[in-house]
Amino acid sequence: MSLPDLDVLIVGAGLSGIGAAVHLKQKCPNERWAIIEGRDAIGGTWDLFRYPGIRSDSDMYTLGYRFKPWTAAKAIADGPSIRSYIRETAQEHGITPHIRFGHKVTNAAWDSATARWTVTATTASGPVTLTTRFLYMCSGYYNYAQGYRPTWPGESDFAGQIIHPQFWPESLDYTGKRIVVIGSGATAVTLVPELAKRAAHVTMLQRTPTWMVSRPSADAIANLLRAVLPAQTAYNLTRWKNVTMGQWFYKQTRANPSKVRTALLGRLAKLLPADYDLETHFTPGYNPWDQRLCLVPDADLFQALSAGTASIATDQIDRFESGGIRLVSGKLLEADIIVSATGLALQALGGMGVTVDGQPRRTADALAYKGMMFSGFPNMAISFGYINASWTLRSDLIAEYVCRLLTHMRRTGMDIATPTPAPDVVPERVAMDLASGYVQRGADALPRSGNRAPWVVTADYKYDRRELLDGPVTDEIVFSKAHAMTPMLEAAE
Template sequence: MATPYSATAEPLLDVLIVGAGLSGIGAAYALQERCPGKRYAILEAREAVGGTWDLFRYPGIRSDSDMYTLGYGFKPWKNPKAIADGPSIRSYIEETARESGILQHIRFGHEVIGAAWSSTEACWTVEVKHHSTGEARTLRARFLYVCSGYYSYEEAHRPTFPGEAEFQGAVVLPQFWPQELDYSGKHVVVVGSGATAVTLVPAMAKSAAHVTMLQRSPSYIVTRPSEDAIAAKLRQYLPAQLAYRATRWKNVLQSIVLYRIARSKPKLAKKRIVQLAKQELGPDYDVGTHFTPSYKPWDQRVCVVPDGDLFQAVREGHATVVTDEIERFTASGLRLKSGQELPADVVVLATGLKIKLLGGMQLHVDGQLVEPNQSLTYKGMMLSDVPNFAMAFGYTNASWTLKADLTAGYVCRLLRYMDRHHLDIAVPRKEQNVEPEPFLNFTSGYVQRAQAVLPKQGSRRPWKVYQNYLQDLLTIRFSRLADGVMHFGPKGVMP
């Protein structure tokens, strides 16, 4: 990869982390604790810590995973709300970075454009652009650790519809929420049925005249208490760290069991979820149309509503669910394919994310372009034939942080192993007898749209992506590093 500018002379870094969100701060903490003395830096394209939790500012923004597993294993979540709001999560990440001395290692406003690996030098040369000055710089690091998430911060999935130019109201995207938007006393239509939509509807219904959730097809939606009663009890009788760990494991095991039941007995799980929706909405509500998906539970992510807030908004008449498709925008709202007219002053397109792998950077290895969609993922966190590289990619059926924590631990194990054996290069080599399979077995639109972008998993270990914390705990934390697939060597030639 060509470097069209002169580099600013800087010492060689041991590890360069990309992204100062939940994963990046966790990775830095693991490095400080388990690999003391390693020189590292974090590059963050935005001007603040938090990643997702700094970007999204739409009404009601919150986690859909409990904070005892979405939070860090080393820092207890002390807020009584297990399903937490976005600002609280952002503060928690910032506090972690500040208390741990990580802030001083972050270079804000630095976007990574590309990275080139040289086996001769056994290091990455990373091209960086500083947003405020436009200055281009080059950094060098022995290990590249990408914690930038999996979607674009600059673009959302934004379908277009006939008649939009006629519409007299406002059309907004949750990812780019206009803070000056006043929807109080207005009619709002939220287009979508995923986690963002089910968060927006009850939050906006508190002050809007009425909110309609318009969906092409239903999602699975389940109620969960916003506060964990067992966690509260444990905090009364146990030290904070012990209570937190006990709650964390309780929630990990509970999610694994419920997921296994749902996947092994999908008809039973579907029936139970629909029954729970009917209990929330009453016997006369048409849950068959509006809350009964055509797919199996966990073919797409199950949406969580804390304390049943969405159901409450519908039950009390502040919100309505309509299952239909948009034919066109009109001056005063939306006309649906059924002929129904929905009046709207504000239309929110909660239509999904746009996948952007590795923060959009290009990788080159010894002059060859890396095409991630042609690569296999080693243990769900490294790319085949890409040396001294890892990426944080969390679970789709559980908290993101659980997998990110395991990845950070593995990277530290790998670095210590290489130090002990005086090795410079570690690379998982693709095996010929492994069949490629989709990286994510999800039917969600954002995943299906990204099949040409995402890497693949393999048909057997260590190329499998398990989506199971206990299996990953065994294969990542306790497995042999020199497993015959991971190749090691000194600088000079790719092993």
Template sequence: MTIANTDFDVLIVGAGISGIGMAAHMEMHCPDHSYGIVEMRDNLGGTWDLFRYPGIRSDSDMHTLGFVFEPWKHEKSIADAPAILDYLNRIVDERGIREHIRYGHRVVAADFDRSTAQWTVTIQTKDGEKKRLTANFLYLGSGYYDYDEPYDPGFEFGDFKGQVIHPQFWPEDLDYAGKKVIVIGSGATAVTIVPSMADKAAHVTMLQRTPTWMFSRPAKDGLANFLRKILPEETAYRITRWKNIKLQDIGFKRARTKPEKVRKMLYKRIEKALGKDYDKEAFTPPYDPWDQRLCLVPDDDLFEAMNSGTASVKTGRIARFVEGGVELESGERLEADIIITATGLKLAVAGKIDVSVDGEQIDFAQRYYYKGCMFSNLPNLAVVFGYLNASWTLRADINSDYICRVLNRMKATDTQIAEPVLTEAGEAALEEDDIFDFSSGYIQRGKAIMPKNAVAYPWRLNQDYVLDRKRMVEEPVDDDLLAFKRAGANAREPGEILEAAE
């Protein structure tokens, strides 16, 4: 496949869901290609190993957050982090992936040499050693947010004498029994933490500046568990997975076309849990459902904590932090021994890696996505950025499968470079599209660093899994845009591509 002496045919960055998924696809579809996985942490799992706050769980069902090739066998469809880590560990052990993982390896830079079709990847190890690995193809499964630095809203805690904690850096020995806790935020993290701490804390208050649309559903999927009793595991999983994909798709599109109907449905579920006299204003955002991700409330756990009196939701703006808690702009004071800043994530592109080609640094904000996994005029590199309106793994699965097809095509044609070619004239003809029209804070804050998207496929990160899967599977890899070249070929125009001899 390669013409230079490389350490790997494919180097996978990250041993979370995306990286493990790619490794499993390579084991199945590219068994004659070598690969390695580098992971900056000491354990696999990515997000599910990093976050240790109480109740950490999936915010979508595991029949779609799970892989297409590996059935989810637990009774609960909304799973906690330990169950998800068990699932990932079983996959790496049963499929021979673990031996390919190198822990404590942070990728800081990667440069592609067109003359040799080789990435030279600079690694920083935990003990401070710098080393280099080489590969023909680079697959980034490094996630979408900064693992080192969360979003800082600029709070000044002034006279507050208690503990201040961010969920991204949760202390192992935190004792909150009998204490008053304020969780600042109204996203998925806050909605998870509040009911999970309410059983031990004296009281937990979710302090929100803006409400979030919440959607309650059972943690167990009744149909999935019934099908598992009467059908083979793989068949039951496949049926449940497709059912949930269709429901996600229908729900998202209905929210965009008939938001008032979806509002009423969400209100009805909350009213059923909290009663007719609940504070509707506290659950009414200033935007339509699915303008941001819905917050999942499995088994009504947040609402049950509110009904028991151990948790509450308060809407207001913070004026200042005082010795015993928080003072709102309204003048109201909320008491706290512990303040948790569930204020969001900081977006990162390509794992914050300094990516270059022939020594020239790549600015991803100036590149167009290609089929949601590669970038214009950037050779031998793929990335996973999951869906905003569906489970992350759905994109990870179709990207992995597609890149395996690209790798096999390269081998079949005796070419070493696969590059989505976008000419100057072609780029000038594209109409840009804002696919990140979600009002979520982390999306809006990070838009300036995100790659470009065109209105027309394939130069975009599409947000329709059902359509994407059909296109990625059925359309040929050779589409006159993805150029297959031999190392050293400098052609940029499609008509100038050095064709491989059949």
């Protein structure tokens, strides 16, 4: 079905896209909008990833939408539960009929004369074009078509299967198998204890350790509050509690990294056998939150290590052999199945090409405006969550800001909004401020964070809440009309 000329086109029907649509429907009821989704289902990440044990590494009181309470007993939810939550949200708010599935965006061309984006998408029936006043990208930050997958010497010699978690075979039977999981990030930490329930043995092979922290999958305080208070009230209180605790911990890692290192290692020592080699396997060479922490719900990984159904090898790969992986140390890790939990491949704007008045634009050459728009990109916003907290905390705020911006443009009769930095603004770092491998590999897909507001991408939810909900809508945005010869730079409201 073709779509008419739209006011807002949302790209992506995952957690961010469905949330964006709900905000838009509630706060901008007169805007004509639609969602296009490259895949054939709602859910985004939570529909794509189907590997054993898939779960959130954030609690659902902060990963959930602000307007829809999470009511399940477990705060750390599995993938199917999160997928159901997103679909339920879409159904409850009448979003599903506005989604066009199987529309994969390839290009977006901005024309200042008409103040319109022309978006090209591929479908099973061939390419289609859509026009919209405002383009709202909710397509995530990584490539759905491929993960990061290094190649190793001797792979063709391996007699078993090599699997990337992003494309887990639905029919795979790993019962009684010897499995090596390469990686030590969130995916590996999730897979190892789950696979260990049925496999003969699972080895997590890591070059270097990752900081890990354990917490219960159920939030006792949240469950108590929900038993005595209305659902939304209990949810709001729990959400604020968890945000406050998370922000406090993150600030401690920045202010007192040595103290946090000691505390984390002390907790791990209590969860593992007394003679376990924490120095080799659990003590990274970087400080906590220089890379993302791995959450281990209910200490399941440590229980598998203690039980002997799983183990960790901290070493480097020399080559693959018929029966497994030969390490640089000379040891052979025997394996029937090797899982390359080696990370994501970053991708800007869902991989689409962008032109503005015929000139190519790259996000890597732009400054991030309030963490949700780009310098020199008219009428475009992106939903981009936090690296140190739940994704949805910021995506909710961005959706509200987009609604404020659209309302302002309607009220003032402006057609075009282009974030434009003043001369004193200079780039200082990439917007995703992590030392993680996938960030460093994909830095070319990321915009830059500037030296001052509103061009600094923060990791502070409470600051962003004030800025995006109550701060100025028009600071350092150039507003203009279609066909206008001279744009107008408005003073901050």
